[in-house]
Amino acid sequence: MMMNNVLAIVVVLMITSVKATITTVRVENDLPVDTILTLHCKSSTKDLGAKVLHSGQYIEWSFQPNTNTKYWCSVTWNNIPQKNIVIYDAAKDVAVCTDKCWRGISSDGAYFYNQFKSTWERRYPWN
Numbered sequence: 001m002m003m004n005n006v007l008a009i010v011v012v013l014m015i016t017s018v019k020a021t022i023t024t025v026r027v028e029n030d031l032p033v034d035t036i037l038t039l040h041c042k043s044s045t046k047d048l049g050a051k052v053l054h055s056g057q058y059i060e061w062s063f064q065p066n067t068n069t070k071y072w073c074s075v076t077w078n079n080i081p082q083k084n085i086v087i088y089d090a091a092k093d094v095a096v097c098t099d100k101c102w103r104g105i106s107s108d109g110a111y112f113y114n115q116f117k118s119t120w121e122r123r124y125p126w127n
Helices: 002-017
Strands: 023-029 037-042 047-053 058-063 070-077 080-089 100-106 109-114 119-125
Touching (some): 023 037
Parallel strands (some): 023 100
Antiparallel strands (some): 109 119
16 A cells, blocks of 8 residues: 555656646748738647738747647738748757747748757748
8 A cells, every 4th residue: 555655656746747848939020011921820730810910020829749740831921922831840840949939931931040059040932
């Protein structure tokens, strides 16, 4: 009986000591002033809906990723569709971000912030 209690306490301590990683993805409109960006982002289980962003504005959402977590967005500005892009892919993005995955949409492409190198990298050119 005593051994079962000790085992139960050890299991509870192990579970409560494991911190769940929360990842936040932020996508900012870095387009020229007066350029309206529309993003429609979703995963296989969650549709974030279409969001309209003026220059300098951003959207962000948080989640607990697993190895299969993937979000993609359709990118449109001034009512002209640009591309559908993978905005977060747990399998790839673990190398560039863990908890803060910042993205910037510019006129020459979509940039992803590498929090380990403190640099912005263009992942999706528009041309």
